[in-house]
Amino acid sequence: MAETSKVYNQEIDLNNLDLKRSYTLKEFKYINSRLKNYTLEIDGHPVNLFELDKNGKLVPMPQTPCAREAVVAEIARQLCNWNIQTQQGGGVTTSQGGFNFVIDHQSAIRAPDVAFIPQNMVLRLTDKQAWTFQSAPFTPTFLVEVADIGEDIDNSKFKKVDKRFKEELITQSTMVQLGWLIDPQHKRIYIYRRGRRHSNPRWGDINGENVLPGFVLDMSLIDRIIDPPPPAPSPQEARQINCPDCNNTFNNKYEFMKHYEKIH
Template identity: 85%
Template sequence: MAETPKVYNQEINLDNLDLERSYTLEEFEYINSRLKNYTLEINGHPVNLFELDKNGKLVLMPQTPCCREQVVAEIAAQLRNWNVQTQQGGGVTTSQGGFNFVIDYQSVIRAPDVAFIPQNMVLQLTDEQAWTFQGAPFTPIFLVEVADIGEDTDNSKFKEADKRFKEELIIQSTVVQLGWLIDPQHKRIYIYRRDRKCSNPRWGDISGENGLPGFMLDMSLIDRIIDPPPPALASQEARQINCPDCNNTFNSKHEFIKHYEKIH
């Protein structure tokens, strides 16, 4: 049986969560912290994370299928490499990283699949903001959602994701400047910019624009997740990489990037 503590005089039983009542930020933090090592099953779906809506209600976030999470990890890795290589000094989070948005004057916890906060914001965060949800609300300037939204804009899955961007993530009370909605299964990209209509470019590399200067998402690496190359072809493509700043050579991009970040 799961532990049943009392948080502010209300019992929280992880085996029988009441999704109809409102929870405080402290209770919300406690529940998500317990779910790091505990999996709930709700309506047949495993759950290890909740978001929090403006009424204090828990919003379940089902676990992500393997390939979709690989895409999330690849986007986060490329963003992290750009952050280090260009010495941005910002912060990169994935779907476990929640932010305290404000919607209709109410605190709402949202956890984008990938997000970026710039250095000036990182340096201004208080300990409460950085380590809890108790401090003043803040949001990233860039975020990504990876989802199965179908091949057109008429289905309910796309409409739900589109509404999330337009009515929760990129609104007047946030500082989000750019958002990407990516469906790797159907190879669809939707780009959301503040005060501009959503655009649907072709499947290909995506620019981080002014908010992420010099960042370009390499979609060929995501294509490798969607359609993995045969082992023989992958080995044929392996080649040595010469460091432009020294005489060292490397047998993989990973070795080269690790060297370049550490030495140069």
């Protein structure tokens, strides 16, 4: 049975979406909400999310393989830890978190794999900006895209993502100051900065510069996803951990870290 609904008096059949026509924000939100529990197949790839381009056209965002998504999750985890431990008070999103970019003077919904919004921006957001796409557009200041782009800059996969950074994500109409393009399969890193050519540092730790002061992405933890190590031996005995700032003791590092992040 086809998944259908009427939004603005136009019938939407999820099994027969017309990717050539323009959709309203209300239709776009309806389609993505339905796809949380419903998978389409487009050009042989499973799709559970769309972006919306400047002309209102749906842009399929195919599901990613689990290893690549594990890399995205690890980057987001490290960024979240930095956000908490340094009391930044900012917001961290992953690929389900869409932003209303402005491209060629037209609104376009984009969902970077990882993004960061600083506290001063979070505090200025209206409820409509935070919870809908119906208000003034805004973008993160930092973002990451994780993709298979090959071993050089001459292939079409790299050129497609490079164009996305230069013409959509870091433009005069956005607030993005720093972007990372990471290819874990080929161990390639490209760094994009506003107003400057991209750079291609060696595979290794990356720092957040003045956009994310003090943040360093530990690439050794990404390497553990790319090439998982053998299981560690089980500890012979439990060891209590004492908090250096109070008298509490804990049975493992996880309990201690949760306590320290919350209390201290």
